[in-house]
Structures are given as structure tokens and as C-alpha cells.
Amino acid sequence: MTLVAGVDTSTQSTKVVVCDADTGAVVREGRAGHPDGTEVAPAHWWTAFQEATAGGLLDGVAAIGVGGQQHGMVLLDEAGEVVRDALLWNDTRSAGAAEDLIAELPGGAAGWAEAVGLVPVASFTVTKLRWVARHEPAVADRAASVMLPHDWITHRLRADGGEPTTDRGDASGTGYWSAATGSYRTDLVRLAFGRDLALPRVAGPAEVVGETAAGALLAAGTGDNMAAALGLGLRPGDLVVSLGTSGTVFGVSAAPVADPSGTVAGFADATGHHLPLVATMNAARVLTAVAGLLGVSLSALAELALAAQPGAGGLTLLPYLDGERTPNLPDARGLLNGLTRGNATPQNLARAAYEGMLCGLADGLDAVRGLGVQVQRVLLIGGAAASPAVRSIAAGLLGVPVSVPSPGEYVALGAARQAAWALSGAAEAPDWQVSAVDATATAESGVRKVYADVRDRAQPLLR
Numbered sequence: 001m002t003l004v005a006g007v008d009t010s011t012q013s014t015k016v017v018v019c020d021a022d023t024g025a026v027v028r029e030g031r032a033g034h035p036d037g038t039e040v041a042p043a044h045w046w047t048a049f050q051e052a053t054a055g056g057l058l059d060g061v062a063a064i065g066v067g068g069q070q071h072g073m074v075l076l077d078e079a080g081e082v083v084r085d086a087l088l089w090n091d092t093r094s095a096g097a098a099e100d101l102i103a104e105l106p107g108g109a110a111g112w113a114e115a116v117g118l119v120p121v122a123s124f125t126v127t128k129l130r131w132v133a134r135h136e137p138a139v140a141d142r143a144a145s146v147m148l149p150h151d152w153i154t155h156r157l158r159a160d161g162g163e164p165t166t167d168r169g170d171a172s173g174t175g176y177w178s179a180a181t182g183s184y185r186t187d188l189v190r191l192a193f194g195r196d197l198a199l200p201r202v203a204g205p206a207e208v209v210g211e212t213a214a215g216a217l218l219a220a221g222t223g224d225n226m227a228a229a230l231g232l233g234l235r236p237g238d239l240v241v242s243l244g245t246s247g248t249v250f251g252v253s254a255a256p257v258a259d260p261s262g263t264v265a266g267f268a269d270a271t272g273h274h275l276p277l278v279a280t281m282n283a284a285r286v287l288t289a290v291a292g293l294l295g296v297s298l299s300a301l302a303e304l305a306l307a308a309q310p311g312a313g314g315l316t317l318l319p320y321l322d323g324e325r326t327p328n329l330p331d332a333r334g335l336l337n338g339l340t341r342g343n344a345t346p347q348n349l350a351r352a353a354y355e356g357m358l359c360g361l362a363d364g365l366d367a368v369r370g371l372g373v374q375v376q377r378v379l380l381i382g383g384a385a386a387s388p389a390v391r392s393i394a395a396g397l398l399g400v401p402v403s404v405p406s407p408g409e410y411v412a413l414g415a416a417r418q419a420a421w422a423l424s425g426a427a428e429a430p431d432w433q434v435s436a437v438d439a440t441a442t443a444e445s446g447v448r449k450v451y452a453d454v455r456d457r458a459q460p461l462l463r
């Protein structure tokens with residue numbers, strides 16, 4: 001059996017799967033946690049990778065691919081040493097830089113959408129470059145190049161230490177690479193940073209970019225959402241809702257999209273197509289926070305939520321605990337609305353947490369569909385998709401049939417599938433089957449309308 005490995009270096013942890021290259025069957029798995037926080041020394045990701053693969057996990061592996069959290073800014077000096085902790089996608093300090101960059105480009109938001117398929121918000125790498133240039137000039141002076149998390153891990157894995165690479169998918173989340181033209185906008189790096197930085201070469205979807213010290217081939221890797229799309233073998237009509245640290249909604253499209261409202265980001269996928277995507281900053285950890293508040297486990301939280309009526313007795317949670325990106329409210333915090341003596345129960349609070357988290361993603365689904373992306377069903381993945389309450393409430397709220405793929409690490413699986421593709425030299429990625437079960441919906445009529453009303457009325461408090 002030929003073995004390939006896929007790595008998911010995401011916000012909370014590193015996960016590694018080792019698979020049969022022909023079928024995708026998982027034969028071994030490893031994982032290790034990352035430190036909390038929105039700035040992290042990349043060395044921690046490397047330590048987590050080593051921990052996750054300890055004990056011979058990668059023995060006999062012929063090729064490796066790395067999927068990683070998108071947008072994180074890894075700045076390096078001339079010698080390739082990291083010059084400061086990476087600022088991650090969920091770090092909101094560059095919100096002001098995002099506003100400045102929008103104002104500085106002719107055409108404003110529409111100009112950015114046309115140039116690079118996205119409108120700057122604090123998540124995107126280009127805004128982090130501006131923040132460092134303005135707030136840490138000594139650090140900026142030392143920087144010679146910028147990479148993304150998956151680029152950095154892939155480069156560390158390379159035995160030859162040659163020219164760094166990225167891929168279309170991850171490059172499309174920087175704000176200085178255009179998925180429509182397939183080229184860097186170095187003028188936007190200069191606009192943000194004040195000068196040029198060396199940028200990784202954008203490798204092709206099935207390219208071999210190097211070899212590890214053990215002789216395994218290295219695939220180009222990609223952003224975690226693009227890797228999940230590849231792991232699921234996403235087809236037109238399927239939309240993914242991923243509930244990890246972030247919540248994301250995305251589907252494949254043949255043509256690039258440019259949304260001047262900034263709601264949908266026009267990312268590229270890992271196969272040569274496009275991946276329109278909406279991301280929220282607050283997903284699975286809303287549930288952990290409310291479970292902590294109630295002093296219950298995640299499974300007990302799900303039971304509580306399913307014991308409440310849809311609408312949570314009139315409680316609405318705007319779940320912007322860490323600030324939010326969609327809608328763009330970087331300084332917002334969570335807001336619980338509608339509390340009365342009659343509805344103040346653990347059951348209602350639990351349900352409001354699931355409903356609040358999912359209403360933001362239902363809005364995202366509408367926005368992606370509004371750009372012409374076909375939606376016949378939703379595939380629910382990410383850590384929180386394991387929750388029975390998430391499955392049932394999502395199926396009620398999203399308004400389209402929801403299927404839950406068999407439990408698996410789809411980012412890591414997609415990275416492994418990319419590795420198998422690179423290894424094969426074939427025109428198409430190998431055909432790995434994914435099975436899914438349909439989720440049964442609870443009726444959620446009226447919940448979204450109440451949520452939208454509270455969200456809109458609360459805007460002045462949240463800015």
C-alpha cells in the first residue's frame with residue numbers, strides 16, 4: 001500500500017492523517033494542541049507537528065501535503081528567521097489599517113474587490129503588514145519576506161531549504177494576490193508595507209515542491225478551507241459549512257467572484273477553480289464559552305439546547321465574543337437580548353448559543369448564493385459538527401438539506417489527497433469516496449428574523 005500524509009495546522013491544533021493513496025482510508029492519525037491567543041510563535045506549530053507525528057507516524061509515507069489556517073502573517077528576515085510572532089486571522093488589531101487601505105486604493109472597497117477578490121478586514125494578511133509597518137517600524141525594518149502558516153511549515157519540512165512556495169488557495173487570502181489573474185499585486189504590498197517583500201512562488205495544484213529529509217515528496221499545500229474542499233471532493237451544488245474556531249461557508253465556482261460589500265471573499269481553491277467564502281470569527285468556541293458559563297460539558301449543552309423550544313423562549317445571542325469580521329465589527333463583544341424572569345433557563349441560554357452561531361452562517365449562505373453559487377445541499381464539517389444539537393438546529397435554520405460527512409479531519413484529508421495527487425502525476429486528484437448522513441431538522445421558523453432584527457438594532461452598541 002502506498003501511504004500519503006495530510007497535515008492540518010489550524011488555529012487550535014495540528015492534526016495529521018496517514019492514508020492509503022489509492023482509497024484515502026486512514027491508517028494512522030496524530031494530533032497536538034497549539035497555544036491559545038491571536039499571535040503565536042510559528043515555532044509552536046513546528047513543535048506541535050513534531051509531537052503529532054512522534055513515534056513513527058510518518059514511517060513509509062511517500063508524500064505529504066500541509067493545509068493551514070489562512071491569512072496568518074509570518075514575517076522573516078534575510079536569513080529566513082521569524083522576526084515576530086505570527087499575527088493570526090482572528091487578531092483584530094489591524095481593523096484600522098483595513099479602513100485606511102480601503103480609503104487609499106482608488107475605487108475603495110470596489111477597487112479592492114476587483115483587484116484581489118476581497119475587501120480588507122482585519123483578518124487578511126495585507127492589513128497585518130500595514131499594522132506592523134505603522135506600529136513596529138523596527139520589526140518591519142528587519143522583515144525581508146512574508147509567508148502564511150502552511151507555507152512556513154511546508155518550507156520547514158523541505159530538506160533543501162530552497163525557494164519558498166505557496167499555492168493559489170492560500171495566496172488568495174492575502175489581499176495581494178489575484179485569483180482572477182493568477183498573479184501577485186506587488187503594488188498592494190508596497191501600499192501596505194511601504195516597500196517590497198519577497199513573496200513565495202505560487203505552485204500549481206498538483207506540483208511537487210520539494211522533499212523532506214526522509215525522502216517524502218512535498219505537495220504545495222493550501223489554506224485549511226481549500227484543503228477541506230479537496231478532502232470532501234466538493235462538487236457544484238454542495239456548500240460547506242465548517243464549524244471550527246472560525247465558522248465558514250464556501251462552495252466551488254468556475255469563475256472568480258468579486259463582492260464589493262466584502263461579505264464574500266473571492267478565494268481560489270486547490271484545484272484551479274474558485275472558492276467563494278464567508279467567514280465568521282466566532283463558531284465552536286461560542287459553545288465552549290456558554291458550556292463553561294453553565295458549568296456543563298459540550299454533550300450536556302447539546303441536550304439542554306435540544307430540550308428548549310426553537311427561538312430559545314425569546315433569548316437571542318449575538319455571538320461576537322472575540323469581535324467579528326462578518327458583519328465587520330472588530331470591536332464588538334457578545335450580546336444577549338430578550339432576557340426575562342420567565343425565559344432565564346439553562347436550556348434557553350444553551351439554545352441561543354447554537355442559534356446565534358448558526359444564524360451568522362445562514363446569513364453567509366445567503367450571501368454566497370446571492371453571488372450565483374448553486375446550493376442544493378450543505379455539508380457540515382469541523383469540530384462542532386460532531387454535536388447533535390448543531391446538526392439538528394443547522395438543518396432547521398439553513399433552509400437547505402444538510403448532510404454530515406462521516407467523522408473525519410477533512411482539512412488533513414484534503415492535504416493528504418493533494419499529496420496523493422502530486423505523487424501520482426495524474427491530471428486529476430485520486431477518487432476518494434466520502435459518505436455522509438442526512439441531518440434531521442427541527443422547525444426553526446422565525447428564528448432568523450428575530451436574530452436579524454436584534455443584530456440590526458444593536459449595531460450602534462457593537463461598533
Ligand SMILES: Nc1ncnc2c1ncn2[C@@H]1O[C@H](COP(=O)(O)OP(=O)(O)O)[C@@H](O)[C@H]1O
Nearest residue numbers: 010011012013244245284298382383384386387
Ligand atoms: N461535540 C462537540 N460540540 C461542540 N463543539 C465541539 C464538539 N467537539 C469538538 N468541538 C469543538 O470543535 C473545535 C475544534 O474544531 P476544529 O475544526 O478542529 O477547529 P480548528 O480547525 O479551528 O482548530 C473546538 O473548539 C471544540 O471545542
Ligand SMILES: O=C(CO)[C@@H](O)[C@H](O)COP(=O)(O)O
Nearest residue numbers: 010011069070089244245246
Ligand atoms: O480566516 C479564515 C478563513 O478566511 C479561517 O477559516 C481560518 O482559515 C482559520 O480556520 P480554522 O482554524 O477555524 O479552521
